[in-house]
Every structure is written in C-alpha cells, then in structure tokens.
Amino acid sequence: MTMQVPLASADARLASGAGRVVDLSLGPHTIVADSPASGPGAGPRPLELMTGALAACSVMSARTHLERAGDPGDIEVVVTLDAGPPTLLYRRVLLPFRLDRAEAHRLLDALERTEVTMMLKPAFAIRTQIEHAGEPLA
Numbered sequence: 639m640t641m642q643v644p645l646a647s648a649d650a651r652l653a654s655g656a657g658r659v660v661d662l663s664l665g666p667h668t669i670v671a672d673s674p675a676s677g678p679g680a681g682p683r684p685l686e687l688m689t690g691a692l693a694a695c696s697v698m699s700a701r702t703h704l705e706r707a708g709d710p711g712d713i714e715v716v717v718t719l720d721a722g723p724p725t726l727l728y729r730r731v732l733l734p735f736r737l738d739r740a741e742a743h744r745l746l747d748a749l750e751r752t753e754v755t756m757m758l759k760p761a762f763a764i765r766t767q768i769e770h771a772g773e774p775l776a
Contacts, residue, residue: 645753685719688758692727693717695754700731703748711735719762727758729766733775742768742775
C-alpha cells in the first residue's frame with residue numbers, strides 16, 4: 639500500500655513516570671495534553687482538543703464566509719460535547735451583528751462543509767446555532 643501525503647500529522651510521546659501528561663507535536667507546534675484523575679491537569683484533555691479543533695475550524699470558515707461582505711468584526715464559536723444519547727457536538731456561532739435568514743442559512747451550509755465537520759460527522763451528530771446577543775438567528 640502506498641502512503642499518501644498526509645493532510646495533518648501528530649506525534650504523541652508519553653514519558654515514563656509522566657502519568658498521563660503527553661507531549662503532542664502538531665506540525666511545527668508542541669502542546670501538552672493530559673487526562674488527570676482530578677483537577678485541571680497540565681493541558682487539555684483529548685476530547686477538549688477535538689472540540690477545540692471543531693471550534694477553530696468553524697470560526698476560520700465563518701470569517702472566510704462573512705468577509706465577503708466586509709470585515710465581520712469579532713466572531714466566536716463555542717463547541718460543547720454532550721454525552722447523550724445520542725452523543726452530540728453543539729456548535730454556537732456568536733456574531734456581533736444580525737444576519738438575515740438567507741445569509742444565516744448560507745453560513746450554516748458553509749459550516750457543514752468544513753474539514754473538521756466532515757471528519758466528525760460519521761461519528762457525531764453536530765448541531766449548529768447562529769446567535770446575535772444570545773438570540774438564535776437560525
């Protein structure tokens with residue numbers, strides 16, 4: 639089997655005696671992941687890394703989509719993982735301005751096609767809510 643060029647790569651190293659503190663290399667970047675028995679730990683838990691990946695990919699895609707009409711200002715995406723059943727990723731897109739219904743649906747459509755969303759969809763239900771000042775738009 640021929641190896642394809644990877645879209646991304648990660649290298650996880652767990653030193654002897656380090657408990658569950660993992661040195662994680664992501665391309666040229668290094669972070670620490672942890673799964674402590676109690677307390678905050680030394681870094682994010684693996685599921686926090688996953689929800690963070692979805693939030694980061696979503697906010698970048700939202701900015702790309704919304705920039706077509708000018709600078710959209712600050713955009714925030716909050717992702718939570720609910721245990722279920724069914725297991726659900728809940729993605730909230732918080733905007734500093736109001737979108738009309740048609741534009742909100744175009745943004746929702748763009749978010750459904752992000753790389754991380756497409757990777758996670760086979761395993762998780764993903765529900766997306768667009769909000770302005772806490773009020774749902776779509």
